[in-house]
Amino acid sequence: MGNGMIKSVLLVMVVCSFARCSQEGNVADCDNPNKGTIADQVPCEAKTDDEKALIALNAGEFDEAIVLLSPLIAQTPTEYFRHPILAAAYAAKAQVKILNLFQSSLGSDGSVFELLGGFLPDAEARGAVYDQDLSNMQQAIDTLLRVPEADRLNTEQTFAKSIQLQLQLYQTAFPVMLLNKHVKTSSENPEEIDAEALEEMTDEEADAIIESLEVAARDDAGGDPALNAKIDEVLAALETQPGASNRERLIAYTQSQNQSGEGGD
Amino acid sequence: MGNEAIRLQYIAIILGLFLNSAMLFAKKTSQAVYEDTFDIGAGGASLTMASSDAKMFANPAQLPYGGKFLRWLGLKTSFASNPESVDLLQGFVSGSSSDSDESTDTEAEGETDPFIQQLFKSPLHFGNSLIMSFLTNNGGIGVFYRAEPDIKIREFGETGLPEVRFQGEAYGGAVASAASRTYFRWLSFGATAKYLYVSEPDISIDVGDQEAIDNLSSGGGRDQFSNPSPGLGLDVGMLWFFQGENVDLRIAGKVDDLGGTQFSGSNPSEFKQTTHAGVGLTFHTAADAVHFALDYRDIDGVYEEKLFKRVYAGTKVTLRTYLGLAVGIYHGYPSAAVELDLIFLRLSAASFTREFGDSPGVDPRKIYIVSFATGFDF
Numbered sequence: 349m350g351n352g353m354i355k356s357v358l359l360v361m362v363v364c365s366f367a368r369c370s371q372e373g374n375v376a377d378c379d380n381p382n383k384g385t386i387a388d389q390v391p392c393e394a395k396t397d398d399e400k401a402l403i404a405l406n407a408g409e410f411d412e413a414i415v416l417l418s419p420l421i422a423q424t425p426t427e428y429f430r431h432p433i434l435a436a437a438y439a440a441k442a443q444v445k446i447l448n449l450f451q452s453s454l455g456s457d458g459s460v461f462e463l464l465g466g467f468l469p470d471a472e473a474r475g476a477v478y479d480q481d482l483s484n485m486q487q488a489i490d491t492l493l494r495v496p497e498a499d500r501l502n503t504e505q506t507f508a509k510s511i512q513l514q515l516q517l518y519q520t521a522f523p524v525m526l527l528n529k530h531v532k533t534s535s536e537n538p539e540e541i542d543a544e545a546l547e548e549m550t551d552e553e554a555d556a557i558i559e560s561l562e563v564a565a566r567d568d569a570g571g572d573p574a575l576n577a578k579i580d581e582v583l584a585a586l587e588t589q590p591g592a593s594n595r596e597r598l599i600a601y602t603q604s605q606n607q608s609g610e611g612g613d
Numbered sequence: 614m615g616n617e618a619i620r621l622q623y624i625a626i627i628l629g630l631f632l633n634s635a636m637l638f639a640k641k642t643s644q645a646v647y648e649d650t651f652d653i654g655a656g657g658a659s660l661t662m663a664s665s666d667a668k669m670f671a672n673p674a675q676l677p678y679g680g681k682f683l684r685w686l687g688l689k690t691s692f693a694s695n696p697e698s699v700d701l702l703q704g705f706v707s708g709s710s711s712d713s714d715e716s717t718d719t720e721a722e723g724e725t726d727p728f729i730q731q732l733f734k735s736p737l738h739f740g741n742s743l744i745m746s747f748l749t750n751n752g753g754i755g756v757f758y759r760a761e762p763d764i765k766i767r768e769f770g771e772t773g774l775p776e777v778r779f780q781g782e783a784y785g786g787a788v789a790s791a792a793s794r795t796y797f798r799w800l801s802f803g804a805t806a807k808y809l810y811v812s813e814p815d816i817s818i819d820v821g822d823q824e825a826i827d828n829l830s831s832g833g834g835r836d837q838f839s840n841p842s843p844g845l846g847l848d849v850g851m852l853w854f855f856q857g858e859n860v861d862l863r864i865a866g867k868v869d870d871l872g873g874t875q876f877s878g879s880n881p882s883e884f885k886q887t888t889h890a891g892v893g894l895t896f897h898t899a900a901d902a903v904h905f906a907l908d909y910r911d912i913d914g915v916y917e918e919k920l921f922k923r924v925y926a927g928t929k930v931t932l933r934t935y936l937g938l939a940v941g942i943y944h945g946y947p948s949a950a951v952e953l954d955l956i957f958l959r960l961s962a963a964s965f966t967r968e969f970g971d972s973p974g975v976d977p978r979k980i981y982i983v984s985f986a987t988g989f990d991f
Binding site for chain 1: 767771775820946970971972975
């Protein structure tokens with residue numbers, strides 16, 4: 349075999365090697381559509397559903413994450429590490445992201461409604477979808493509450509702190525979202541609240557708002573103490589409002605906050 | 614104020630982890646503690662043919678093959694980074710010095726700080742290694758250091774909360790190898806004794822977990838990073854080398870950390886004994902060569918890695934001894950390298966992807982490495 353022939357063979361081998369190795373992605377990834385014909389012969393390694401769920405969640409594919417996690421939880425309901433992840437997916441689907449809520453809680457000024465208001469979905473902008481956002485938010489809370497309290501408070505579990513913090517944030521965000529359903533700007537003056545819309549709040553909704561805030565502020569529920577204090581401030585302020593019912597006091601409080609220039613400074 | 618505060622929160626976590634990481638992070642798997650840049654570009658398949666000083670780590674039984682008695686005396690340093698890290702650090706510097714109006718604008722819109730947004734998309738990954746070594750036909754000695762931290766932030770972590778995860782690999786120490794052909798010229802054995810300093814943190818912190826953040830900043834929290842554990846270990850290898858006029862066949866076997874390498878600390882406490890096998894086929898003329906290699910590491914699955922992380926394959930082409938090209942499959946992803954041997958200076962550059970997750974495509978890092986070696990290649 350002459351040197352010229354050998355060099356030709358070498359050149360062909362090099363070109364083929366470079367060409368084959370120019371394929372993108374992982375040759376062992378079952379989900380890689382660009383594996384190439386040779387890589388198709390390589391046994392692939394599939395991601396677990398838990399891995400897929402986290403990837404989907406971080407890619408903003410919340411429905412996909414929910415579809416993956418729900419049957420896993422149904423199959424192994426006592427493996428509680430999936431519950432806070434599923435709750436985060438429901439909350440994100442409700443346009444409520446923990447990162448945004450966390451940013452707001454770092455601020456020290458303003459009531460809890462003012463703090464969270466800027467990071468929650470805009471009820472007016474969301475329109476008819478807003479009720480679905482509320483439903484997803486409730487799903488997030490219910491998912492976390494399915495974990496027994498003893499496990500939620502067991503800080504030796506890696507997921508316990510996440511459950512405590514998420515529960516507090518969502519149980520605070522949910523009443524604010526309920527209230528925002530009725531807090532609409534006046535068509536005559538954009539800086540004023542539409543009083544008629546506010547009056548549409550029912551007693552049941554007002555009771556649900558107050559009850560959620562009280563649950564979120566429980567000292568024995570874990571969560572951020574600073575946020576607990578903010579919620580206590582609101583509850584205390586509500587007690588001083590005129591009115592015989594939660595609904596009347598809540599309406600009075602909302603109107604008083606608007607008149608004092610909420611969130612402006 | 615919110616965006617600035619959260620930026621500072623993230624920075625505190627990252628700096629707290631990095632500044633406390635003088636010799637931290639090492640997640641020992643089936644890979645050698647030190648790999649040559651060109652070998653990485655060739656898919657990391659180095660059991661049958663490794664580059665110069667990497668022979669001591671890849672398979673010391675390779676040392677007796679090569680002709681001259683004196684092989685190499687020199688120094689090599691490498692720098693590694695993922696492509697996004699440079700941009701990220703530039704963004705961090707420019708973001709910290711930007712005027713307050715920009716921060717206020719994003720804050721008013723309820724949006725996350727752009728720098729933090731970028732951190733969520735692109736992990737920080739960089740590294741450095743240094744080795745001084747002397748090689749002969751029958752052995753070698755070397756002193757080395759390799760450190761490679763990785764920091765990733767994601768909006769939804771393992772517990773559903775925003776998470777900062779710090780991983781890393783740091784190895785340092787000294788190695789001494791001895792090797793010899795047997796009565797059968799095609800069979801050689803070799804061994805590498807190694808005294809290592811290792812630290813292996815793999816830490817995930819939920820951004821909302823103030824207690825964990827405070828602990829990280831405390832003296833007790835820093836201790837887990839800054840106390841590498843020493844240990845003494847032994848690798849043994851063998852090589853069957855069937856040399857023909859234009860075609861060579863190599864078959865390698867190696868046992869890393871014979872009997873287990875024990876460390877005085879708890880993180881890690883031990884490197885487990887692992888067994889590897891490799892095969893290589895070389896087509897060559899008098900001056901040029903193409904080497905195909907396939908390694909199967911951790912045959913017994915001691916570290917419980919999936920197959921795609923234990924199979925390494927690649928091709929090296931050497932032209933006239935001063936130019937080398939390599940391609941390969943590293944952790945299932947394509948890799949490539951180029952090397953220039955300019956007598957007293959050897960330059961190498963490689964591109965590869967490393968999978969940090971347990972399955973392909975979960976958490977890959979594309980990494981670029983450049984290395985500079987200077988010394989005497991006898």
